Amino acid sequence: MSGHPSTYEPKYAAAKWMDQRLPIIRMGADFMTFPSPRNLNYWYTFGGILALCLVVQILSGVILAMHYVADVDKAFASVQRIRRDVPFGWLLQSMHAVGASMFFLAVYMHMFRGLYYGSYKAPREVIWILGCAIYLAMMATAFLGYTLPWGQMSFWGATVITGFFGAVPVVGESLQQWLLGGYSVDNATLNRFFALHYLLPFVIAALVGLHVWALHHVGQNNPIGISAKTKEDTLSFHPFYTVKDAFAIAVFFVIFAIFLFYLPDALGHADNYIEADPMKTPPHIVPEWYFLPFYAILRAVPSKLFGILLMLGAIVVLFVLPWLDTHKVRSMRFRPIAKWFFIIFIVMCFILGWCGAGTPSDVAIPIGKGMTFYVLSQIATVYYFAYFLIILPVLGLVEKPLKRPDSITKAVLGEQKSDADLASA
Numbered sequence: 250m251s252g253h254p255s256t257y258e259p260k261y262a263a264a265k266w267m268d269q270r271l272p273i274i275r276m277g278a279d280f281m282t283f284p285s286p287r288n289l290n291y292w293y294t295f296g297g298i299l300a301l302c303l304v305v306q307i308l309s310g311v312i313l314a315m316h317y318v319a320d321v322d323k324a325f326a327s328v329q330r331i332r333r334d335v336p337f338g339w340l341l342q343s344m345h346a347v348g349a350s351m352f353f354l355a356v357y358m359h360m361f362r363g364l365y366y367g368s369y370k371a372p373r374e375v376i377w378i379l380g381c382a383i384y385l386a387m388m389a390t391a392f393l394g395y396t397l398p399w400g401q402m403s404f405w406g407a408t409v410i411t412g413f414f415g416a417v418p419v420v421g422e423s424l425q426q427w428l429l430g431g432y433s434v435d436n437a438t439l440n441r442f443f444a445l446h447y448l449l450p451f452v453i454a455a456l457v458g459l460h461v462w463a464l465h466h467v468g469q470n471n472p473i474g475i476s477a478k479t480k481e482d483t484l485s486f487h488p489f490y491t492v493k494d495a496f497a498i499a500v501f502f503v504i505f506a507i508f509l510f511y512l513p514d515a516l517g518h519a520d521n522y523i524e525a526d527p528m529k530t531p532p533h534i535v536p537e538w539y540f541l542p543f544y545a546i547l548r549a550v551p552s553k554l555f556g557i558l559l560m561l562g563a564i565v566v567l568f569v570l571p572w573l574d575t576h577k578v579r580s581m582r583f584r585p586i587a588k589w590f591f592i593i594f595i596v597m598c599f600i601l602g603w604c605g606a607g608t609p610s611d612v613a614i615p616i617g618k619g620m621t622f623y624v625l626s627q628i629a630t631v632y633y634f635a636y637f638l639i640i641l642p643v644l645g646l647v648e649k650p651l652k653r654p655d656s657i658t659k660a661v662l663g664e665q666k667s668d669a670d671l672a673s674a
């Protein structure tokens with residue numbers, strides 16, 4: 250699995266026996282000694298954090314599924330029963346719901362890190378594309394899961410999203426009915442959403458396996474984007490990065506615990522504690538916070554079909570990013586112009602999120618001189634696409650990078666040439 254030569258020597262007869270038949274211990278040992286660039290910072294701990302988030306979601310989800318009833322007449326009550334009567338059900342249910350938000354928080358940090366350090370560039374295109382596939386699967390899983398508690402937002406959210414498919418020309422209506430298993434969101438829909446929501450996390454786990462395999466094949470990028478050339482440029486993954494990752498994971502899970510124990514409902518929508526009522530549309534149908542920027546893109550244009558295409562395009566463009574940003578320097582630390590466009594890009598993503606949270610009546614409200622939410626979301630949408638389709642490709646041709654250090658070791662140790670120099674100093 251790993252791209253570096255194995256140094257594992259089985260010590261015990263049983264380990265040797267196993268190694269000749271299935272080198273699984275060797276694989277684990279090679280993983281632990283994997284040479285990682287010596288300058289990885291805390292932004293590089295989010296991969297490990299994400300892996301743990303996935304484990305938390307799967308474990309809590311499997312136990313929740315033992316008590317959940319996927320039937321439109323019982324689903325809402327079954328979740329309430331989990332929260333009130335099942336031993337530690339309140340903990341599991343909150344952990345799963347808060348966990349989804351924490352998972353997305355971590356994935357956004359991980360993705361922005363990748364964008365800033367140019368981790369999508371050769372030879373890491375496949376790592377990036379697998380990451381995009383994971384993100385897409387995460388979005389689908391979160392959407393399907395949100396339907397399960399059968400609250401008002403579950404029902405109406407599912408109605409709105411599946412309604413998008415109805416806007417596809419010619420086949421739209423049939424496609425929508427095929428997805429729903431009927432003419433509207435009902436029992437058949439809830440059942441298939443539950444089945445898929447249970448399945449997808451295991452697909453994500455498989456994709457994560459490929460993601461990490463690809464990472465170990467080509468090696469990790471790092472904050473200065475210069476490839477490791479000598480042994481000195483790297484450190485063994487264990488103990489250096491296991492300890493660093495463990496510390497970051499502990500801090501992350503303290504934040505997780507604060508939400509879990511003190512603010513379990515802060516990230517959700519109050520309307521989802523009202524049982525789904527197909528006869529009563531909530532005044533404001535809004536997705537979870539992590540979908541808001543895409544929701545703003547969807548609403549930035551008056552045409553439903555065009556809005557949907559834009560929203561899909563916002564994700565598709567991520568898949569092709571390695572071929573859009575052609576600048577030979579990876580890290581934006583050495584790209585003085587791209588860095589500023591990147592900062593504006595982040596601001597625009599927040600603006601999109603803010604606009605996405607606005608009610609339909611908010612969109613026309615003035616928020617500055619001649620500016621409305623609607624206009625603001627259009628500006629941010631244009632910037633989002635321009636960043637990938639115009640700014641990065643053009644900068645790839647014209648931007649002059651800053652001088653980069655000769656090696657990772659030089660960047661870390663400065664004038665000292667090696668660890669030996671440091672030791673003798």
Ligand code: HEM
Pocket residue numbers: 292293294295296297299300303356359360363366368369373376377379380381382383384453457460461464468469470471
């Ligand atoms: C369940 C979700 C994910 C898990 C468990 C995961 C796991 C990891 C791990 C363990 C690493 C190495 C450590 C690190 O760099 O932080 C990594 C690196 C990477 N991931 Fe992910 N990842 C996930 C999602 C994503 C997504 C959504 C993307 C992008 C769309 C992505 C893109 C990358 C890239 C480009 C690298 C290489 C970073 C570098 O070497 O600079 N990952 N991932």
